[in-house]
Structures are given as C-alpha cells and as structure tokens.
Amino acid sequence: MIKKLSVFILAVTLLLSCLPMMSVHAANNAIAKLPGNSNPLIDHKLGADPYALVYNGRVYIYMSSDAYVYNSDGTVKDNDFSALNKINVISSADMVNWTDHGAIPVAGYNNANNGTGIAKWASLSWAPSVAHKNINGKDKFFLYFANGASGIGVLTADTPIGPWKDPLGKALVTQSTAGMSGVTWLFDPAALVDDDGTGYLYVGGGIPNTSDPASIANPKTARVLKLGTDMTSIVGSAVTIDAPYMFEDSGIHKYNGKYYYSYCINFSGTHPSSYPAGEIGYMVSNSPMGPFTYKGHFLKNPSTFFGVGGNNHHAVFNFNNQWYVVYHAQTVSKAVLGAGKGYRSPHINKLVHNADGTIQEVQGNMAGISQLANLNPYNRTEAETIGWNAGITTEVSQATGGPTNNLDVTNIHNGDWIAVGNADFGSGGAKTFKANVASNVGGKIEIRLDSATGALVGTLDVSSTGGTQTWKEVETTVSNATGVHKVFLVFTGTGTKNLFNIDYWQFTPNTAGATRVEAENMTLGGTYAGKISSPFNGVALYANNDYSAYTQYFANSTHSISVRGASNNSGTARVDLQIGGTTVGSFYFTGTTPTVQTLSNINHPTGNQEVKLIVTTDNGTWDAYVDYLEIN
Structure with a gap:
C-alpha cells in the first residue's frame, strides 16, 4: 500500500503524536480486523482474487495487488485495476497470525514494476493460482497468472515465496492455443495437481454475446487444459466446461475422488433460482477434464455478509484435515473510505461437504477461523507476522538473516501497535524480550498482554541506530508473562517522523532448562x-x-x-x-x-x-x- 494512503489513514493519529509520550490509553484503533476476529486476514494492505497453497504446515495466500488509485485532487477513485501488476503473498501456520512476504513483481512489459518485472512480455498479473509438484525428487512451485484478460503466464520457483523466474519468456496459454477459441476473457486460472502427479489448468470466463439470452445461460467460455509433466507446457487441446451462467473465477478441488469445478455465476439477465447472480456455483465430475454436472452454489456475494458487494472470487483448500474457502470482500476499503470503491481484502471461512458430496452454504463473517495452534514466543518471530495492527505498514528490508523477500514493520508513530494471537509462554514464563530495530529517531516498545491497554510486562527502549536500515538488536527484561496470551507491542514516542523500524522480535524463557x-x-x-x-x-x-x-x-x-x-x-x-x-x-x-x-x-x-x-x-x-x- 503506497505511502499516500498511510498518510490518509493516519492523519488524526499523526497530529496526536506531536504530544509528549502519550499514555497507553491513547493506543490507536485497528482498521477492519479487530482483535479477536480473524477476518479480514490482513488490513495493513489490500489483496484481491485470493488463492491458497498448503505446503509444509503453512497456508500461503497469493493475491492480486489491489492498491488505492488516486484522482488528481488526491481523492481515492473507483478501482480501475491499473495497480494489478504484482502478486501479494502472505502465509500462516495458525490462520490468525499472517506473515507478510511482500509482492512478487510479475509484470515487466514497458518498464512495469520500475524495471524489476519478471515476465517482460506481461503488462498485468491478475488472479493468481499456485501449484506445487515434486519433480525429479525436488519440490517445484508454479505461479499461474492472467495478463489482463488476454492470456495466462507461468513463473517457477524452488520455494513458495521465490525467488521467481519466467521459464518461457511468453504466455503459456493464448487465444491461439488449441481449444481456446470462443473464450471471451482468458483469465482467472486455477491449477490442480492430481494424485498421479498430472497437472491441469482451468481458465476462462465472460459472455460471448450479451444481446443473445442463450449465451448468458450457456456461455461455454470455461476451459480445462492438461499440463505437461514440467507444468509449463500444454498437452493436447483444451476441453470446454459447459458451466451454466458462467462469468469468471475458475476454482478446482478434489474431494472423495470427485472433481469440483467452481465459478462465479454472472450478473446479467434473468436467472433461475438455482443460479443466483454473483454467487459461487459448482459442478462435479469423475474426471479432471469433465464432463461436469452442475450441483448448486455455496458462497453468496460478499454484499450478503458485509454490506458491500462487487465481484466474487474464491479458492477452496484443505488444511489439517479441514476444508476452507478463501475469498475477497471490500471490508478494509469500506472501513477506510466509507465505501468499498472496488478495493478488496482476503477472508477465510470453513467449508463443509455433506455426506452426499454436496457443499453446504458457507457463512461469511468477520470472526473467521479460531487460531489453530499457539505461537511459540521463544522462537524468532518476524515483525511482519501480524494478527492485528494499528497504523503501521510494511516495507522491503535490508536486514540480514530473515526469509526470502524479508520485510520489516515501518511507518510507526506514537500509539501504533502490532499484535499476535495466543502466544504460549508456559508455566515458567519469559525472562527477556529482544527486537531487531533500525531508527533515526527512537522511542519505546511497550510489551502488553491481551490488548493494547493490557498488562504491561516490559518496556524496550529504542535509541537511534544511525539509519532506518541500520539494524541493532536491543533487549529488556520482562516479568509476569506466563501462560497463553495475545501479545501487543505498543509503540510510543514524540514527533511526526517514523519512530523506528522492526525486523523481528523474540522472548527468552525464565528456565534455562526445557x-x-x-x-x-x-x-x-x-x-x-x-x-x-x-x-x-x-x-x-x-x-x-x-x-x-x-x-x-x-x-x-x-x-x-x-x-x-x-x-x-x-x-x-x-x-x-x-x-x-x-x-x-x-x-x-x-x-x-x-x-x-x-x-x-x-x-x-x-x-x-x-x-x-x-x-x-x-x-x-x-x-x-x-x-x-x-x-x-
């Protein structure tokens, strides 16, 4: 999210930060993800068209890079999708605390992404899908994306967070690909790697002729393609999926040996009740390439749950033997702007298959998923691993020792804070707290339990380190931090400048033993x-x-x-x-x-x-x- 937005959100709190060291009761408020809730997944930045990959005990969410676009007078205009040339990535092991892995600069055409774009032929990167496959004994990752509505590209990497490269130097799927004739919008890919290792790609959307009612009911603009063993080539010809009232947003998952193709039903024309406009419908087949039979719908338009609608985009996934659906809604933008204006944020809720294989209606809400596992505060925790926050943003960090595409938390002012859910200090409790910080100004970090005004268990003094990317580890003692608690790091200081940046933090236990x-x-x-x-x-x-x-x-x-x-x-x-x-x-x-x-x-x-x-x-x-x- 660009700095101009940060100033817009924080105008009032920055005025307050001119006062001398405010009490903790002046702690700023979260934007949309309130402490205790799990939706939206993040609110310090936006993310649309989410897709989930489960790997090595973590859920990775890949999203189109929604970001506020401004009129010449500085006001936010309706989303024109011009900022969608990157892919935002977050991940979590517990579905509450999400690590921000930054943005993949996908599009590189015409100097997009300031010349750092990976796919030099692509000007946009919409609606990502990611697949994992073990090839020749090595894990490989494949990021499929849409160059607007004109084609599908693919990037590859050895980890879920990169670094990424373009193996083809051109689009993987275009209108000239066998079987793609008649697809109105060639976008919204969804990838499936079947149990035998064969890959499939589901793409397409649109209405071929809006003046023809028959084309609305049966647009026949969805396709499935078989991928080569390398996952970066196409085998044979695409097969048409006759999805009734298909509009966009291909989705695919496998459950009990059946293949579930899901999609967003279009908004045009008069619909039978079984095809509700703007909702997610689904079809089932015994084969990954069909034919598919329509069975019903399972996710209403976001307007039903959150009072602001727009398009509906989803992905179904399984994590720790529970099914979920990730989707987007304009909850953060509504909280910031008073109206969504087309800017979207990721949400997750449970999805349930009935005994007969049908899918229950998902109940979208702000509560989301309860934390699945406690966080270990005695491990190094990246500061950009955030359950809830107020006021901050993240940025690319020059600190060493972190993950690929390491970020730090920045734009910190008096009363801002970050928090994580359910950290287990054990019965012995914590002895010290340390953080890796960089600063030209300095301030304090108040370590509080359960809320931004909760019990104060320690205070870390942060002095100037000589630069906002000159890093130093500082430490303080803590007391009375035992058991399971939310941990709030509340920032205090004076002036209007960024107080300091944080790379990571970590507690040490009282017991030197186990x-x-x-x-x-x-x-x-x-x-x-x-x-x-x-x-x-x-x-x-x-x-x-x-x-x-x-x-x-x-x-x-x-x-x-x-x-x-x-x-x-x-x-x-x-x-x-x-x-x-x-x-x-x-x-x-x-x-x-x-x-x-x-x-x-x-x-x-x-x-x-x-x-x-x-x-x-x-x-x-x-x-x-x-x-x-x-x-x-």
Whole structure:
C-alpha cells in the first residue's frame, strides 16, 4: 500500500503524536480486523482474487495487488485495476497470525514494476493460482497468472515465496492455443495437481454475446487444459466446461475422488433460482477434464455478509484435515473510505461437504477461523507476522538473516501497535524480550498482554541506530508473562517522523532448562494424523508417513530432545525425529503405557528449523501416540 494512503489513514493519529509520550490509553484503533476476529486476514494492505497453497504446515495466500488509485485532487477513485501488476503473498501456520512476504513483481512489459518485472512480455498479473509438484525428487512451485484478460503466464520457483523466474519468456496459454477459441476473457486460472502427479489448468470466463439470452445461460467460455509433466507446457487441446451462467473465477478441488469445478455465476439477465447472480456455483465430475454436472452454489456475494458487494472470487483448500474457502470482500476499503470503491481484502471461512458430496452454504463473517495452534514466543518471530495492527505498514528490508523477500514493520508513530494471537509462554514464563530495530529517531516498545491497554510486562527502549536500515538488536527484561496470551507491542514516542523500524522480535524463557511443545499444537500432516484425548491430550500418527511438525529457532547446534509417547498396541512404534529435513534419531515406544524417550547431544543446524516427528514405515511397526516434545 503506497505511502499516500498511510498518510490518509493516519492523519488524526499523526497530529496526536506531536504530544509528549502519550499514555497507553491513547493506543490507536485497528482498521477492519479487530482483535479477536480473524477476518479480514490482513488490513495493513489490500489483496484481491485470493488463492491458497498448503505446503509444509503453512497456508500461503497469493493475491492480486489491489492498491488505492488516486484522482488528481488526491481523492481515492473507483478501482480501475491499473495497480494489478504484482502478486501479494502472505502465509500462516495458525490462520490468525499472517506473515507478510511482500509482492512478487510479475509484470515487466514497458518498464512495469520500475524495471524489476519478471515476465517482460506481461503488462498485468491478475488472479493468481499456485501449484506445487515434486519433480525429479525436488519440490517445484508454479505461479499461474492472467495478463489482463488476454492470456495466462507461468513463473517457477524452488520455494513458495521465490525467488521467481519466467521459464518461457511468453504466455503459456493464448487465444491461439488449441481449444481456446470462443473464450471471451482468458483469465482467472486455477491449477490442480492430481494424485498421479498430472497437472491441469482451468481458465476462462465472460459472455460471448450479451444481446443473445442463450449465451448468458450457456456461455461455454470455461476451459480445462492438461499440463505437461514440467507444468509449463500444454498437452493436447483444451476441453470446454459447459458451466451454466458462467462469468469468471475458475476454482478446482478434489474431494472423495470427485472433481469440483467452481465459478462465479454472472450478473446479467434473468436467472433461475438455482443460479443466483454473483454467487459461487459448482459442478462435479469423475474426471479432471469433465464432463461436469452442475450441483448448486455455496458462497453468496460478499454484499450478503458485509454490506458491500462487487465481484466474487474464491479458492477452496484443505488444511489439517479441514476444508476452507478463501475469498475477497471490500471490508478494509469500506472501513477506510466509507465505501468499498472496488478495493478488496482476503477472508477465510470453513467449508463443509455433506455426506452426499454436496457443499453446504458457507457463512461469511468477520470472526473467521479460531487460531489453530499457539505461537511459540521463544522462537524468532518476524515483525511482519501480524494478527492485528494499528497504523503501521510494511516495507522491503535490508536486514540480514530473515526469509526470502524479508520485510520489516515501518511507518510507526506514537500509539501504533502490532499484535499476535495466543502466544504460549508456559508455566515458567519469559525472562527477556529482544527486537531487531533500525531508527533515526527512537522511542519505546511497550510489551502488553491481551490488548493494547493490557498488562504491561516490559518496556524496550529504542535509541537511534544511525539509519532506518541500520539494524541493532536491543533487549529488556520482562516479568509476569506466563501462560497463553495475545501479545501487543505498543509503540510510543514524540514527533511526526517514523519512530523506528522492526525486523523481528523474540522472548527468552525464565528456565534455562526445557522448552516443551505440545503435540496437539503442532501442524499435522498425512492421511490419518489427528488429535486424541486418550491416553493423553496429544496426536495419533499412523505408520504411513503421518507427522507432526513445527518451527523452532536454535541458537546452539547441540541439544537433548525428549518425546513422551506410546504405541497404540503391545508392539513397538518408531517415531523418527527430523530437524531441518534431516533425520537425527528415532524414538521407540513399546506398549500403550506412555513413556518418555530421550535423544542426547543431537547435532543439528542453527537458526529457524522445521522440527518433525514422523512415522516413516509400516514395516512391522505400530502406530504411535505422541504427547509432547521437549528440548533441553
């Protein structure tokens, strides 16, 4: 979101920041995502046409780069989509705290994105879709995007957040691609990688002749194409999907062996009640290339839920054995401008398949999804990992040691704040808090629990570091931070300039001994992995590569690690411990009585590493129950 918007939003609070060190009761207000709610996913920037990718225990959301466009007099005009030449990316492990990964500068034609655009032939990047496939033993990621309504391009990367490259140097799908004749709008891609590794791409939309009522009911402008094994080529000819009243927004997911093609029903003409205008309809097939049969609709237009409508764009995904739909609504722009003006923001709500395979109507709301797992405050947390915020923005950071496309939190003024949900300090509590900061001005960070005016457990003094990208780690003591709490970092200072920037923050525990992570708070993966309440509150991992995982920051390279677990039978269950993708040892649990097993003096990489407990074989071993993991 450009700086001009930040000034617009914060006009009143910047005037207040001229006063000497305000009390915490002057903390500024969130824009649209209120503490305790999970929708919209973010409100410090916009994002439209969201698409979800689940990978390695995280949900990644890719979005068209909606950003406010201004009239010559400085007022915000209706969205003309001219800013949609990038793809915004966020991710989360818990569906509340979202890490901002910045924008992918996709379009590069005519010096778009100030010459940094990746696809030099493309002038726009609308409605992304992302797929993951293991090719020759290596994970690969494919970002499909629309160059306006004229064609589909593809970028590739080795991680979900890049860096990205253009493997073709041209569009993947155009009007001249076999089978694409008759498609009015060649946009809105949706990718599917089937169980056998074959990729498919669903595209299209529009009404071929608005003066012909028959073309409204059966526009026949949706297509499915089979992708080559490289995911960057087309095999054969596109096949028409006869989607009734199809307008735009192709979606695809697979459930119980059936293929669900979903799309936005058009707004034109007179509709039968089974095809409600502007809602998401869906069709089902036994084959990824059809034919598909219309079954109903499951997501009303955003106007039904939020009082402001516009187009309807969605993607269905499964995370930790629960189905969801991500969609956009003009909730942030309505809060900022008083009217949506066509600017959109991402939301997620649950989606439920009935026993007969039909889909229940989704209930859109601001509450969203409850936090799925507690955040570990003793791990390094990127400051741009945000549950809720007031006043701030994010920017590209020059700080080292962060993720690809590292960002920092900036535009910080007196009374602004950032917060995360459900951080688990444990019974021993936190001893210190540190943050990596850069500043020409300085100020303070008040560390508060549960709200911006909640219990003050520590205050960090931030002095000038000599520059807004000159980074220094500073630390302070904290007290009375135990148990599970929201954590609010409230910023105070004087003057009208940006007080400081923040790269990351981290607590240290009081106890020099063990850090315990409950298995039920980890990310689960595999076909049958699930939570249990007996013989303890934990997880069941079945002997077919089911796993539980989380990310741990290691300052040192040697630790002793213990796991409490049991077998689900009288036999012995083997649970492998992986750190950073390498197996460093195995735990063996015999019988159903829980025991604690320990691996001593394990050597492993430092920094942020994925810690995974995985049942890797069904070769005569038994399924395992896991209670917790403890690091000493």
